Amino acid sequence: MEFPLTRPLLKAEIHCHIEGAATPVLAASQAGKYGVDTTDFLRDGAYVWNDFSEFLVCYDRVAALFRTDADYALLTESYLTELAEANTIYSEIIVSPDHGDRIGLGADAYLSGICEGIRRAHEKTGIEARIIVTGERHFGPGRVIAAAEYAARSQNPLVTGFNMAGEERMGRVADYARAFDIARDAGLGLTIHAGEVCGPFSVIDALDLVRPSRLGHGVRAVEDPQLVARLRDLGTVLEVCPGSNIALNVYPDFHHHPLRRLHQAGVRVCLNSDDPPFFHTSLEREYEIASSVMGFSVAEINTMTSTAIEAAFVDEATRQRLL
Ligand code: HPA
Ligand code: ZN
Numbered sequence: 001m002e003f004p005l006t007r008p009l010l011k012a013e014i015h016c017h018i019e020g021a022a023t024p025v026l027a028a029s030q031a032g033k034y035g036v037d038t039t040d041f042l043r044d045g046a047y048v049w050n051d052f053s054e055f056l057v058c059y060d061r062v063a064a065l066f067r068t069d070a071d072y073a074l075l076t077e078s079y080l081t082e083l084a085e086a087n088t089i090y091s092e093i094i095v096s097p098d099h100g101d102r103i104g105l106g107a108d109a110y111l112s113g114i115c116e117g118i119r120r121a122h123e124k125t126g127i128e129a130r131i132i133v134t135g136e137r138h139f140g141p142g143r144v145i146a147a148a149e150y151a152a153r154s155q156n157p158l159v160t161g162f163n164m165a166g167e168e169r170m171g172r173v174a175d176y177a178r179a180f181d182i183a184r185d186a187g188l189g190l191t192i193h194a195g196e197v198c199g200p201f202s203v204i205d206a207l208d209l210v211r212p213s214r215l216g217h218g219v220r221a222v223e224d225p226q227l228v229a230r231l232r233d234l235g236t237v238l239e240v241c242p243g244s245n246i247a248l249n250v251y252p253d254f255h256h257h258p259l260r261r262l263h264q265a266g267v268r269v270c271l272n273s274d275d276p277p278f279f280h281t282s283l284e285r286e287y288e289i290a291s292s293v294m295g296f297s298v299a300e301i302n303t304m305t306s307t308a309i310e311a312a313f314v315d316e317a318t319r320q321r322l323l
Helices: 024-034 052-063 069-085 097-102 107-125 141-153 173-185 200-210 219-223 225-234 242-247 259-264 283-292 298-311 316-322
Strands: 011-017 088-095 128-136 159-165 189-194 214-217 237-240 268-271
Touching: 011 069, 011 268, 011 283, 011 298, 024 069, 052 097, 069 088, 069 107, 088 107, 088 159, 097 107, 097 128, 097 141, 107 128, 128 141, 141 159, 141 173, 159 173, 173 189, 173 200, 189 200, 200 219, 200 225, 214 219, 219 225, 219 237, 219 259, 237 259, 237 298, 242 283, 259 268, 268 283, 268 298, 283 298, 298 316
Parallel strands: 011 088, 088 128, 128 159, 159 189, 189 214, 214 237, 237 268
Antiparallel strands: none
16 A cells, blocks of 8 residues: 655745845845945855844844845745745734835835745745835934834735834833724734743733734743733734744743643734844744654644634634635
8 A cells, every 4th residue: 555645744834034034145235236345244145143132133124135126026036935835824023114115116016026026926826915004213203103004005915914023022012002003993913022032011012902813922921821812812822933042042942931721721823934044944944843843743732823814814714815
């Protein structure tokens, strides 16, 4: 009797920042093209930063190497093609119009370059992708509200969600709540970075003031058992990025990471790569570590993939096709 070939695990992610997906090789090539000296943030083929604040600065420096819609199309196509080669069927890309504005490209050309990259990758590989517009918290409430307004009026069918990323320690969620009201009124899905750099209070604020269906990270909720129960009862999906948490020193190693405890407590979780080359990871590596280091079974990993698709900001017909 012939044994059936084992089907490789399908993967999906709903939390990856587009500039954060730029490999050092691509960044170096962009720097060569524009004559930018990168020695203070890119050395020996790796990004250079030591803590979260320095990471955010490094991120902005790398973002500034992408200056045209064609640059963004190339970046997006490269990232999605690599994902598809690792059997990924769906990705939600976090994009920040502010980064397009900052380089003088403008938000519309920024977005259209990213859409072109999605189109090309989809045509080549079949991978589905959607776009989450984000405000960067450290750019201030005015910019985050402007990002929400931009997303709300975009009418772009690939723009399906709104997020807030950036420096979690800056201000309180209340300062930014209006941005989420605008995005909610426009029918966009809502997610927000919380509970990574800051503790449970940041998750409580996010739940109370934003009412998101998902949280970016949210892992530090584990420090508050009542909050864990609230997340379980609400069915809030945590976009967990273990490699990011280790790289940023939130936990000393994968054995101390709370993914297993959250899953065990009935909280809905999925695996994501966040800013893969910055954190020396990839979605494939996140899946491998969940299996080989954290001890998740194939069935549990498949459940996390299904959770990502169930929580995706995508139309029902596409969701049903992917599930
Ligand atoms: N975390 C928070 N903010 C960000 C990130 C991140 O990984 N990437 C870009 N902005
Ligand atoms: Zn993130």
